[in-house]
Amino acid sequence: MTRTTPVLEIEDLHVRYGGSHILQGVDCDVPATGVTALLGRNGVGKTTTLRAIIGLAPRTGRIRLHGREIQRLATARIVRGGIGYVPEDREVFGGLTVEENLRLVDPERGVDAPVVERLFPELVRRRGQRAGTLSGGQQQMVALARVLLRENALLLIDEPTKGLAPKLVTEVADVLAEVSRTTPILLVEQNLPLVRRIADRVVVLDAGQVVHRGAAAELVADVALTRELLGVSMRREGAA
Numbered sequence: 001m002t003r004t005t006p007v008l009e010i011e012d013l014h015v016r017y018g019g020s021h022i023l024q025g026v027d028c029d030v031p032a033t034g035v036t037a038l039l040g041r042n043g044v045g046k047t048t049t050l051r052a053i054i055g056l057a058p059r060t061g062r063i064r065l066h067g068r069e070i071q072r073l074a075t076a077r078i079v080r081g082g083i084g085y086v087p088e089d090r091e092v093f094g095g096l097t098v099e100e101n102l103r104l105v106d107p108e109r110g111v112d113a114p115v116v117e118r119l120f121p122e123l124v125r126r127r128g129q130r131a132g133t134l135s136g137g138q139q140q141m142v143a144l145a146r147v148l149l150r151e152n153a154l155l156l157i158d159e160p161t162k163g164l165a166p167k168l169v170t171e172v173a174d175v176l177a178e179v180s181r182t183t184p185i186l187l188v189e190q191n192l193p194l195v196r197r198i199a200d201r202v203v204v205l206d207a208g209q210v211v212h213r214g215a216a217a218e219l220v221a222d223v224a225l226t227r228e229l230l231g232v233s234m235r236r237e238g239a240a
């Protein structure tokens with residue numbers, strides 16, 4: 001396997017819910033390094049794409065992880081095979097402490113794992129605090145830390161900065177930039193300054209299909225193309 005081989009290859013991916021044809025033949029590769037941002041207007045199927053990859057949406061087509069087909073595998077096997085998923089709603093256990101949340105994934109080390117100490121010192125300080133009482137940004141850190149306790153070939157991260165204050169957006173962006181130095185990330189993110197800062201390339205969906213692929217910097221610099229592909233509702237504010 002060469003360095004240029006994509007970590008993930010998606011071919012002709014379809015998702016249907018009842019009579020709704022949500023993904024209509026998505027084709028894209030995720031390179032084995034850096035951040036690939038998955039963009040598009042509200043409701044075009046970005047979350048559905050991540051859920052289809054991880055086996056949480058009913059899908060047809062081909063999805064290969066390091067060349068191996070995974071589209072028929074159940075979610076647990078896909079996760080064991082090396083894809084980490086941080087869903088939009090974070091899904092931390094609010095009644096458990098930070099420490100307990102992390103020990104569910106890594107009973108031996110939990111919050112004492114080197115990756116947690118290195119990237120999330122705030123969580124180490126708050127190890128005894130119930131996750132439900134943390135701020136949104138801190139809960140996002142718990143969700144990220146939990147996934148990073150495993151070895152991942154690829155991370156799928158859905159709108160990690162949604163609803164966060166600008167300072168926390170910057171903190172989450174810093175963590176993602178650091179993580180992406182060793183693990184490729186497919187990132188759904190509406191914050192364009194953040195995309196410009198940490199993404200190498202973009203894939204844009206519209207009406208369930210890929211309508212644009214290219215360098216993140218080029219897309220963000222092109223106001224007319226950004227407006228055409230992403231619409232005016234795209235959030236531009238917020239620090240990154």
Ligand SMILES: Nc1ncnc2c1ncn2[C@@H]1O[C@H](COP(=O)(O)OP(=O)(O)OP(=O)(O)O)[C@@H](O)[C@H]1O
Nearest residue numbers: 017018020022040041042043044045046047048049
């Ligand atoms: N479980 C489901 N059953 C039926 N329809 C669904 C389901 N999940 C998603 N959809 C529909 O699929 C479409 C795509 O949703 P999805 O959440 O993937 O979009 P998105 O691009 O991530 O949007 P947003 O930016 O708003 O998060 C929407 O019309 C949504 O209503």
